[in-house]
Amino acid sequence: MADKDVSFPTAEYCVTFPRNFLWGAATAAYQIEGAWNEDGKGESIWDRFSHTEGTILNSDTGDVACDHYHRLDKDIALMKELGIRAYRFSISWPRIFPDGKGLVNLAGLDFYNRLVDKLLEAQIQPFATLYHWDLPQPLQDIGGWSNREVSSYFCDYAAVLSKHLGDRVRNWVTINEPWVIANIGHRDGLMAPGIKSQKTSLQVAHHLLVAHGKATQALRADNPSARVGIALDMRPTAPASDSPEDVEAARKTWTREARWYLDPLFKAYYPPDIWTEYGENAPIVKPRDMSLISQNLDFLGINYYTRTVCSKDGPVERIPGSEYTEMNWEIAPEAFCKMLIEISHEYNLPPIYITENGAAFNDVVTTEGTVEDTNRRDYMRDHLLQARIAMEEGVNLAGYFVWSLLDNFEWAFGYSKRFGIIHVDFKTQDRIIKKSGHWFSSVIKNYGFASEKAEHERITAVSANRADRR
């Protein structure tokens, strides 16, 4: 099929999702809000990092970003136009607590109050992420996440949000991508706060999990019906060959990156072999930490973009025959399906939401003012197809959030990578719904998309196979 965009109602074959499957889009405060020093907001580690020469491509900063702080109504109207049912946004901790703790900034709270009210008015469910990387700088000045006290301040912050927004926000994500925070921010120094220490990064990872546990309790204390989860970035690994060395490299990479979080959260321990390997860099763990970390969750958020192919010499940069996005990430939808099935077998998981999935491509605005991003549409389509197959295999998948609603500030890459289903002109702040956005909108409206006969048959076969096994 040349163009995969066959109109749904007239298509002979289709891939359909359950009526209660949740369709959403995701963003994060620092990447879209701008207004970095307005209405009493304090400085965050990302303000400090991006204002430091040499940290971000083209010296870009999130000072203005998508100016979402001032364009709330317009952006919600766009979500409504797309028919999005849920919106995953993050709350900027330094907007609420300019010093990270102590006095609450009411103007900051007011912004999120308005956001939540307007979302509900538009019949869009709010999914609030408490921490998507913008720690208040005053807390970094006392050691940041390497200081255990910060997990208690995080708990206080969660309690304030629960008190003020919990009557309307039911779904909460505590921490976004602890692996990235610990490893890219504290081991490699390529993201805020720019620290380069393996030992610190492991302690940070543990404190993030402790903070997640404390915040989970705080969110549920005032609002017993709160639904709480965490969003893990997960890159499945595959060995570059059948050699025992490559197979072991893939196993170890997966253990260091994914199991290091999945095991404590769902089994209450750290993977013993890697713990031993870390030796004196392994984190200090206090009694009762593991039970705090492994409390029951209402959902697991998974952010999936790509896989890693591992050889004994390290990750393989390019796989012949594979396609790559602008991030140089291999497009690997089948690995997504396989991973969902494997982790569902291995762990006793709550319902899963794909809290992020999407792709950066070099978009062009045509003379007609459209963005014909068939590459992004195909990326989403191919991942949704694999998600649907995984569901037939028994994976308890409850929803999908595309990353991202808007083109935005892509961290160390600044504005050079566009992930949005809505194009943003960063000079004029004009927005254009891309082809992928229109397609996603039709998927939501139709509970699915047109498919090729073979795809349809594959799902039917998986389903029949599973019924036989039961």
Ligand code: IFM
């Ligand atoms: O933009 C990021 C997001 O903040 C976290 N997950 C991955 C995205 C793409 O790199």
